Amino acid sequence: MVSPVLLIVIPLGLAFCVPLIGMVSKRFARFVPVVACLFNLVVSVQLLPAVLSKPIVVDLGGFGAPFSINLFVGPVGILFSLLIALAGFVVSLYALAYIDKGPTTRYHTLYLLLLVGATGVVLTGDVFNLFVFFEILCISSYVLVAYRGDKDGVESAVKYLIQGALGSALLLTGIGLLYGLFGTLNMAHIAVQAGSADPIPLFVAMALIVVGLGVEAAIFPLNAWLPDAHSSAPSSISAILSGIAIEVGLYAVVRMVFTVFGASSMLSFLMFLGVLTLLVGELCAFAQSNIKRMLAYSSIGQIGLIIFAIAIATSGSITGGFFQLVSHTLSKALLFLAAGYMIYRSGSMDISSLEGMGKRMPLTAFAFAVGAFSLVGLPPFAGFPSKLLIIRGALADGGALLALLVGLVLLGTVIEGAYFFRVIQTVFFKKGDGETARCEAPAIALVSMFVLVALIIVIGVYPSLIIGVLNSAASELLVRADYIGRVLG
Amino acid sequence: MDRNQLTKWFKAPTKMAHKYSLHAVYFCTGCGVIEIPPTITARWDAERFGVIPAATPRHANLFLITGYVSVKTLRAVIRTYEQMPEPKFTVGFGSCPINGGMYWDSYNTINQLDKYIPIDGWIAGCMPRPEAIFVAVTHLWTLIDKDMADGYKRYRKHYAQYRANQEQVLGELEWPPLFQSEREG
Amino acid sequence: MNDSPMNGQLKKKLDSVFRDIETDVSDDGRLTIHATKESVLTVLSLLKDEGWSFLQLVSCVDWIKQDEIEIVYVLSSYVGVEDGPDAKGEPYAKGEPDAKRESILLKTRLPRSEPSVLTAIHVFANAEPYEREIHELFGVHFEGHPRLTPLFLDREYKIPPFRKDFDTEQYVKDVFDSVPPIDEES
């Protein structure tokens, strides 16, 4: 059996190979991320059955937990790593065509680093390691946001940097506090001792860590960097940021809250926060006229929904939340990729400039429509089972408060439907006054998009394909003792 | 209703029906129309003879041409006449339709109406009083009885001549000939 | 009565303003203005400004012996004119209206061969049908009139029918009497 360490090591190594290969041939360098992601994908898939039967704990350095740095490859981890590898793979395929100007080698290096950071965050079982990987993720994304080098990009990258750095600082402070409290950085170890610790410092540590991670996870009101960064980054990066980066942040928050701190009293607060994030995101997106900003705000909304679902903390709702996470990653990546080429062709990010795109780029527009439908949660696309699961999970409880929150969530969904369908109308049914000649996206980009389209439809029709992973991921989060037991032996 | 009437009803119901329901086109061609209101209202009460004004020529069978007929009016008169369902009867009322009357030398008033449409009877005078209308009506009854109120038949028979006369005065007519075959024949 | 003060006033004013017009006041106090064809419009507008804001009618006379055609504009006012220009447009504003309302005749003569004058529509919009009628019946051309199409008549006449050289008897003989009676025998 392959070691999960490879999931981190190989891409990391390849990332540093990119400049070297780039020196030989820039054309070859482009393929490195593809290869790396493909590798990760294959490894993750191979690991999947084993992980599902029993999580793999890898202790690095030979010491046993809690003393070693360890990787915990549970269902959640493998789910995220699969998702990262998949999204990474698709986006890197897309980037083959899309990233053709500027410092491409650096792009690919940073891109791989970003993915490595993300994979590391989701696989590690150590708080400090988590911080390190998190920094890798963040820093490479700061740079990638500024990839184009134009004023907008640099400005939003700096904004992102400042906020991200603030978040990281808080996170680091929190980790320091934790270490001071418990003398360990192993998550499982902390989790064991959390119950007996002094509540006030523990809460402060938790607040620092959650807020620090929440910046990346784009929880309202910590998400102000997101619209700027997502809209000024290249579309491939926006896809990754939206599809991977904030999800990883979310993972970290969830892992902290559920596993490390076991703070079940926080959950109802998180629930509210999730709904608030959802509503704010959707309302802002509704008022947007810039397509990428709209998609970015929509990501905020979706994150809110996922937080809401996970914070309900029943097995059904967490499954739903993870399902939503998967479908959001796929759909939002697809939306950004499709929008990317449409923006590229029309030369403007204004929604009204997409008029007539349904004629000029039918396939891309189709892919966009599928993404939008899925995100809104219409059958038979992937978004439907996820929304179904979330609401089923929320309503299964039967409480009036939850029912009210579900009402708000559904309201948010309506708003989401409204703005997505407005874009669809613009793309397909408004007669553009400009050109009408076909100018379809390049084949490789189309392939990447249609991989996503196929996945969205397949998952939408056969949700049971992934429901097993999601179920065990949910139980991993819920059954804290199991995690602790696995790690500490 | 005396016996004489009854026999007439049995002999020729159609004629009798036409006689006793003369509905006049309410078409005000000239000054003579001022005599119509007293005729049909309480003072003279034409309705007791079955004479009432009809709203449109489609309902009517009596055309009272009440006064002078200018060239422009002639057009309308012809059109109206042709729209009336057969059998139909025309009565020229006053001097003007007969020979132009006081407008005998007018540049714009036709002098003899019967050159353009067939007339079954005339009421001379300027103006004739309503009693004269009743006299005319009774005369018309006699004519109908005797099959002599045959203006519509004459119109059909000599349509080519009528049409030619109309066109001579009015120039090109904007409506198609009423009787296609006769004109060609 | 003979020489109503306001007409005298107006006469004075007109005489001082225009060179090419003649004014006289008839025995019953009515002011008549004889203007040339060119100044008709200016006089009309001046009169309108002075308060004679109602064009009663436009008429026409065929002076066949002088070989001229005369257009007659009959103007009157809604208010007593000595109330001054301030009161214009206020119908029956002050005092005894009937006693003070006067009408003015404005006459202009045109050559009979090609009578033509500027239309007065721009001063008095209601001149439109009068001018149409005069055009139709006297053959006067009104320059700038938007539609000089027949108003009453159904047809064109070689000589306009109200001209004195139009022989109605002959015309009737030629046009109406030439229509043959219906030949019942054929």
Add this chain to the structure above:
Amino acid sequence: MSLELLMVVALGGSLLTYVLGRVSSRLRNGFAVLVSLALVAMVASLYGKALHVSYYEDFLGMSLVLRVSGLSWLFAMTASTLGCLSVVFSLSYMKGKERTSFYYSMLLLVNAAMLGVVLSGDLLSLFIFWEIMSWSTFLLISYNGGPALAAGMKYFVMSFVGSLAMLAGLLTVYGSFGTLEFGGVAAGMLSASPGYILAIFVLFGVAFGTKNAIWPFHAWLPPAHSEAPSPFSAILSGILIKMGVYGFLLIIFVLVGLRNFMALGADGLPLHTVLSIVGAITILFPTFMAIMQNDAKKLLAWSTVAQAGYIILGISFGTSLSVAGGVFHFVNHAVFKALLFMVVGTVEYRTKGVRDLDSLGGLIKKMPLTFAVALIGVCGLIGVPLTNGFVSKWLIYKTLILERSPFLALVALFGTWGTILYSYKFLHNIFLGQLPEKYKDLERAPMTMRLPMTVLSIVVVLFGVLPGIPLSVINSIDTSFGLKPLNVTLWGLASDTGALNTINILAAVFAGLLIVWLVLKSGGRKVSVDQADNYAAGAAIPKDKYQYSVGFYAPLTRMVAPYLKDFMDSFYMRLAGWVGGLGSGIRRIYTGYVGDYAMYIVLFLAALIFVQLTWSPW
């Protein structure tokens, strides 16, 4: 005939149509017609069967079921027939338009989704097909662009609100009963509390009411119907909105059960009374709106809303007579309203897109057949005896009178008079009166348009003369709901409280016609005159001006217009405006100054810690 195969044909046909359209348009057209015909045949072959197939065992733990019952067969039959006719009608209508493959494929998809909705055996598949139907409808409504976009948006948002309410409802049901199959839900409902049932009913009612466009959820319908392509308007008005009726029938009679339903709020304001009052409002207000319309399709659209009110009124009484009336009226409305929309489509097609009632007229001379079918359709809409609309309305009226609801009966009957007004306006302003000069050389409708219209008009008359044919089907539905069966004969109803005998009426009318015809024949000779040979006080007929159609009911409009405000619509529009404004307001949080953003983070952290230290809630 298996139900899965049916659905596969329906969905696959839609997909394949698009693919074939890439190859050849003739092939595609043929294929689309073939698929829709096959669907009709397949649905027809299901008659009288009761199948129950679980076609997807484990969708997130729920099994999806297709089933056919009497009720669903009737709806499926209507849907597939209308779908087929509409496809045939589209053949000429869509000729030369762009994106036809998309159009046909969506048309078939809507059709398939509707079949799915009515053949679903559990609430989840109902919902899935419902949603597919909703979005494909949205795409078709938006198809024309321009004003259709706003209409499509309105439709989508309202329909989406409805379907999300339905989602919430069905998941609540799942939470309580653990199953979504109709049988299981119905069994569970027997012991449910009235409050619970009411909540479920309201949630589903919003969904079905929105689709059925009953007041106050009607706002989307008039623009959507008028802006959609006409063949699709026919489907939209004829059958698609009737999915709401299906839903109501389903929830009242199959899921909740009639006894439970009638007991809801029985001590205070009974729910079925509320529903019937809603139905009455839905009749009254849109009827007057229809009278005031100048756009042929908008007029028909408002009329659709009004007719939906009759159906709801019928269903809400829950007696065998009223339900039969409601269901029958659904069938009838599907037939004649589809017919009328096709008529408008034909006119639109020939006059190059004119459907303004003020600028048409006199087309009877150019399109006699279209006029004849329009006349039949309008007669059905009014409910003239011997058309199908009469029988269903008769059933509804009779219920209202027998149930001693004279005020509702008043509204229903008065609505019929309103119907006459707008129907006549529709007929007159398009077909009667003076023919405008520019339409002097209009051709009559092409064959593929005349065929479906003729078929539908035959159905209108057939069901009106022999109402026993559909009524026997409906009667079996009635009995399956547990209602007392009606005494249906081929020509109406035999019952002790006033029978209906269409044969008698038919004989009387025919005898009357014959007598009058003979009398007319016995009269003098008739000549045919030109239509333009009219009385105009002797003057020549002015071309294009001798027509009275602008402001046809101006005095009435002047009277009632001030009181007729579609305030629900303006409320929705204002709501949408508020949401937009709220969005722009909230967006101001993101000021663009990174200092503010950092402040948010720090403040949030501080607040968290402060709250915990002060109140320690966590």
Add this chain to the structure above:
Amino acid sequence: MRILWLVLSPLIALAVGLFFLGLSRRVMARIHWRYGPPLYQPLIEIFRYFTQKGSSHGVLFGLGIVLSLAGSIVVILFLPFGGICSMSGSGGMLVVLYMMLLAPLGIALSGGEAANPNASIGISRKLMLALGYELPFLLIVLAIMTHYDTISLVDIVSAQRETASAFASFPLVLSGIAYLLILPAMLGMRPFEVVHAPQEISSGPIAEYSGPYLGLVTIQHALTTFIGISLFVNLVWGGAGNPFVFFLKMLVVLAFGLFVNAAFPRLRVEQAVRYLWRWPTLIAFVGLILVVTLGR
């Protein structure tokens, strides 16, 4: 016997209707201080129309008027006429209400085909006016049907014969008054004569009829008068046991209508509708409420 009545009742209705037409002209003439035409004047006119040459504007032109007249004849078959009702068991009052649609609808269609705007104006006025009187009329009819708990006209008549006529029994008296108030509108008499205004719109819907068509229209008018009056007698005046009494009752109602007709000028359609929706509706509404609340 039933067959015989089937044939006879339209003829009786026609005879009575024509008699009413003639009578009304005569009575109006007398009120005008005129002599007036003979009573059989309508018959002469119909005979004259049928011997004239009609002009048709198209198939629908003839068909519409035939449909209209046939509709009226069918309605007559459904109406009890002094104990005689040819088609009692085929749908009752609802069918009558609906069949009464056919008459205006047929005229409207054929008038529309004639393409004369005067006809269109008349029809639009007619439909609006009908909408106006239909509201109180429906209230009245529903009050009566609810009160007697049946939709069958025969039952309504017999129920009234058992007790008192609707006009004289308490909750229904309001309906009866309201019916009287709208009766001129239903009969198309002044002040609700704006539909056929001969001077302004050339007798409106029938402007283009000539010859036999006009004859049919006149017959139709006679039948409509008959239907309107006999409906009143049946619904609120208890019908009658034998045709003669029924006829007398009808005469009284007609006389009432004629006096109103003679006394009033014409109302514009808005004024008419406003009137109809105000007082008669109010009274009929109160009547219906009383019927519903008091029960039988």
